[in-house]
Amino acid sequence: MSTEASTRISVTGSQASENYDVLVGHNLLGEIPGILGQRTQRILVIHPRALRSTGELVMEDMRKAGFEAFSAEIPDAEEGKHIKVAAFCWRVLGQNDFTRTDAIISVGGGSVSDVAGFVAATWLRGIRVIHIPTTLLGMVDAAVGGKTGINTAEGKNLVGAFYPPAAVLCELGVLRTLPEYELLTGMAEVVKCGFIADPEILKLIEDNPEKIRDSQSLVVRELIERSIRVKADVVSEDLKESGRREFLNYGHTLGHAIEHAERYQWRHGAAVAVGMVFAAELSLAAGYLDEATVDRTRAICESLGLPISYPADRWSKLLETMRRDKKTRGHLLRFVVLEGLGKPRIYEVPDESILFATYQEIAK
Ligand SMILES: NC(=O)c1ccc[n+]([C@@H]2O[C@H](COP(=O)([O-])OP(=O)(O)OC[C@H]3O[C@@H](n4cnc5c(N)ncnc54)[C@H](O)[C@@H]3O)[C@@H](O)[C@H]2O)c1
Ligand SMILES: O=C(O)C(=O)C[C@@H](O)[C@H](O)[C@H](O)COP(=O)(O)O
Numbered sequence: 001m002s003t004e005a006s007t008r009i010s011v012t013g014s015q016a017s018e019n020y021d022v023l024v025g026h027n028l029l030g031e032i033p034g035i036l037g038q039r040t041q042r043i044l045v046i047h048p049r050a051l052r053s054t055g056e057l058v059m060e061d062m063r064k065a066g067f068e069a070f071s072a073e074i075p076d077a078e079e080g081k082h083i084k085v086a087a088f089c090w091r092v093l094g095q096n097d098f099t100r101t102d103a104i105i106s107v108g109g110g111s112v113s114d115v116a117g118f119v120a121a122t123w124l125r126g127i128r129v130i131h132i133p134t135t136l137l138g139m140v141d142a143a144v145g146g147k148t149g150i151n152t153a154e155g156k157n158l159v160g161a162f163y164p165p166a167a168v169l170c171e172l173g174v175l176r177t178l179p180e181y182e183l184l185t186g187m188a189e190v191v192k193c194g195f196i197a198d199p200e201i202l203k204l205i206e207d208n209p210e211k212i213r214d215s216q217s218l219v220v221r222e223l224i225e226r227s228i229r230v231k232a233d234v235v236s237e238d239l240k241e242s243g244r245r246e247f248l249n250y251g252h253t254l255g256h257a258i259e260h261a262e263r264y265q266w267r268h269g270a271a272v273a274v275g276m277v278f279a280a281e282l283s284l285a286a287g288y289l290d291e292a293t294v295d296r297t298r299a300i301c302e303s304l305g306l307p308i309s310y311p312a313d314r315w316s317k318l319l320e321t322m323r324r325d326k327k328t329r330g331h332l333l334r335f336v337v338l339e340g341l342g343k344p345r346i347y348e349v350p351d352e353s354i355l356f357a358t359y360q361e362i363a364k
C-alpha cells in the first residue's frame with residue numbers, strides 16, 4: 001500500500017456552493033463523512049454490474065461511517081447513459097425517501113459519473129454527488145467539471161446539465177484492475193490536455209512508453225494530476241461553456257459522430273483519437289498549424305495503440321451527426337483547432353468542402 005500523500009486540486013465556481021476538491025491518492029473514502037456533513041443520512045451508490053464488488057466495498061464503508069447505504073446497479077459502459085437507467089435510479093431514490101440532504105456516490109468510469117451526475121442534478125432539482133472514478137478517463141476528465149448527461153437516439157450527450165459534484169476522489173489503487181485498453185483509451189483525453197494546454201504531458205508520454213502502461217507508476221500519477229489541473233483551470237473559469245470550455249472539446253466533434261456511427265461499440269477515447277487527428281489536419285488545412293504537429297498527433301495516438309483513421313464511405317453519415325454537435329450555431333459548424341501547442345481556438349467552417357477534403361486525409 002502506498003504511503004504517498006494525496007494531492008488536492010481545487011475547482012472553483014461562480015458561487016461557493018460550486019467549489020469542490022479533486023483528491024488524488026490512496027485510502028480516500030474516509031473523507032466522505034466530512035464532505036457530506038452530519039445531516040446526510042442516506043447514500044445511493046450507483047455502479048455498473050461489472051464493478052459490483054467495488055460498489056459493495058464502498059457501501060460497507062459508508063455503513064460503518066453511520067450512513068444508510070443503498071445501491072443502484074446499472075448496465076455497463078455506454079448502455080448506462082440512457083433515460084431508462086436514469087428513471088430506474090430516480091425510482092430507487094423515491095422508494096427510499098431520499099431528501100435534499102442525502103447524496104449519491106458514483107463508482108465507475110465516465111459513463112457512470114455522467115448518468116449518476118445527471119440523476120443527482122435532477123432528483124429534487126439537485127442533491128449532492130461525489131464521484132469515485134474507476135477509469136483513467138473518469139479521473140482525468142469525466143468526473144471533473146460538472147458536465148453530466150445521457151445519450152438519445154439522435155446522438156451523444158444530447159440531454160444533460162452542468163452540475164458540479166461535491167468532491168471527486170481519485171483512488172489510484174482501483175486502476176489496478178483496469179484492462180490496458182481502457183487505460184490507453186483514457187490516455188486520449190490526457191493527450192488532448194497535452195495539445196490544448198500542457199505540452200509537457202506529450203513529452204512524458206513520448207519519453208515513457210512502458211511506464212504509461214503501468215497504472216500504478218509515478219508517470220501515470222503525474223499525467224493524471226497534470227490533466228486534472230488543466231481541466232480544473234478551464235472549468236473554474238467557464239463552468240457552462242460560454243467560452244474557453246469549448247477547447248476541452250478538441251477532437252470531439254468528429255469523435256462523438258464516430259461513437260454514434262459505431263453504436264457506442266467504440267470506446268470514447270478511441271473515437272476522440274481519430275477526432276484529434278482530424279482536428280489537427282483541419283488546423284493545417286485552415287492555415288493555423290504546421291505539419292510537424294499533425295504528424296506528432298498521429299505518432300502519439302499510434303504509440304498508444306489508438307486508431308487514427310476511419311472508413312472513407314462514412315463521411316455523409318458523420319457530417320449529418322456533426323450538425324447536432326453542441327458547438328454548432330444555426331447552420332454554422334464550429335471546430336476546436338490548434339494554432340500551435342497549447343494554443344486552441346475556434347474555427348467557424350466557411351465552406352463544408354474543407355471538411356470533406358480534410359476527411360480524405362484520415363479516410364481508409
Ligand atoms: N462529463 C464529462 O466531462 C466527460 C468527459 C469525458 C468523457 N465523458 C464520458 O465518459 C464515458 C467514457 O468513460 P470511460 O472511458 O471511463 O468508459 P466506461 O465508463 O464505459 O468504462 C469502460 C469500461 O471499463 C470498465 N471499468 C471501469 N472501471 C474499471 C476498473 N477499475 N477495473 C476494471 N474495469 C473497469 C467498465 O465496466 C467498462 O466496461 C463516455 O460516455 C464519455 O462521453 C464525459
Ligand atoms: O468537459 C468538457 O467540457 C469536455 O468537453 C470534455 C470532453 O472530454 C467530454 O467528452 C464531454 O462530455 C463532451 O461534452 P459534449 O458537450 O461535447 O457532450
Ligand SMILES: [Zn+2]
Pocket residue numbers: 141189252268272
Ligand atoms: Zn471526452
